[in-house]
Amino acid sequence: MRIIGLLLLIFLLAACGQDEKKAEKPADKPAVESPATEETAEPDMDTSSYEAVPAMAHPADNPSSPEKVALGKMLYFDPRLSGDNSISCATCHHPDKGWGDGQPRAIGFGGKELGRHSPTVINSGYFAVQFWDGRAPSLEEQAKGPIQAPGEMNQNPEELVKELNAIPEYKEQFGKVFGESGITLDNIAKAIAAFERTVVSTNSPYDKYMAGDKSAMSASAVSGMNLFFGKAMCVVCHNGPVFTDSGFHNIGVKQQGPLKEDLGRFNVTKDPADKGAFKTPGLRSVSLSPPYMHDGSEATLKDVVDFYNRGGDVAENRSGVITPLGLNDQEVLDLVEFLKALEGEPLKVSMPALPGMTDANEK
Structure with missing residues (x-):
């Protein structure tokens, strides 16, 4: 020192x-x-x-569980979180591309080039704030941002909640993980954040x-x-x-x-x-x-x-x-x-089966 x-x-x-x-x-x-x-x-x-990577800490209001992580993984890869069912979190933060997208700048809703590079999700659970400008104080708040942003995923939160509630498997999983509160934008974000904290x-x-x-x-x-x-x-x-x-x-x-x-x-x-x-x-x-x-x-x-x-x-x-x-x-x-030499062990993640997703609507 x-x-x-x-x-x-x-x-x-x-x-x-x-x-x-x-x-x-x-x-x-x-x-x-x-x-x-x-x-x-x-x-x-x-x-x-030398400081080794410590165990991941979890917010008091969003403790981790295997069921929550599994739900978050499904949501992370689900394009139905976007307004036209074409963009998922993984579109810009894909495991096969270092949890980024490999592009200089992100491509948003309607194929429009955005102003900033998609940051990697790797180790994001250790960061004090999120986004390049630090406007989100947590992964949970970060997860809600792109979903609603017109230039990114362009989804209406109320419509998203309705859409997911219409899928029996999602309704069941949210009930198991979050109890009576069920499917809400906050709970969607909590599940995604729980999954992202496993990307270490x-x-x-x-x-x-x-x-x-x-x-x-x-x-x-x-x-x-x-x-x-x-x-x-x-x-x-x-x-x-x-x-x-x-x-x-x-x-x-x-x-x-x-x-x-x-x-x-x-x-x-x-x-x-x-x-x-x-x-x-x-x-x-x-x-x-x-x-x-x-x-x-x-x-x-x-x-x-x-x-x-x-x-x-x-x-x-x-x-x-x-x-x-x-x-x-x-x-x-x-x-x-x-x-x-800072590259850690492989962080490969398989694509989950998405509830209610058919070949016809899969993107």
Whole structure:
């Protein structure tokens, strides 16, 4: 902890007291593939500072149960949650695409391109707030947003409740899980959130390495780890067990997509200091969910590392901690390899059978 604390202090002083603002530190491209050994690579960081992913906490008003998770899984994959029965949660957050959609920006109702990249669901249960701008304080509140948003799923909550109540299997399952309250928008969101909290990335090569298996990461990845916690200063914003400070930072992204300008966190707080600031994403299994940034403007992890290495692209309101890193080509590749080493065990999920769904109305 001494080294990380000293690095944070030095970097904060260098920022002249400005808010720290940053996002990802990924990359993409294999470098040296030889396993790390005591002779080839050693961590410079204090390994006692390592934090494993903790057990998932559940809200007091939404305790988890196998039945609730199973119900949430069905709802997550059910396109009938959208106004025209064509879009499910999984449309933009699919297990086969790193729990994102693989697109620079989400495609919403009617095939319209939206302004932001679909964030991955992986480890979202650990985040303090949800959405790129942090406008939802919980997964439950987040789940209700896209369902009702005209540009996203465009569903009328009252119509949705009626539609699900007309499906005997859903009515029965909601009764078992929620009792007399049955099918409501709040209970739909609670079930989906319970399922999403099971989407956890852990036991990565990094975790195995830190547990003592020095063959778990390549020498290049170990060098990248040293850069992550040292020279590259990724740890300033990407820290803790899921590699996020849960803060909001303007990192100097040049806006791409249909929006000419995206003010990010400012839209929630109205604080001028938050203009262009977005939530720090977690980095576990980050290699599975390209592209990157709030607007999907960086195609690969290497592109992201290159972005940070040059100190971002837009100076206006940019965080003082975003400055050129001075990484050479090999250091960039090493950092990429470390980010790949954060990929946890497979998070594959099978498509559930959907109640009352026939081949004719299945999307």
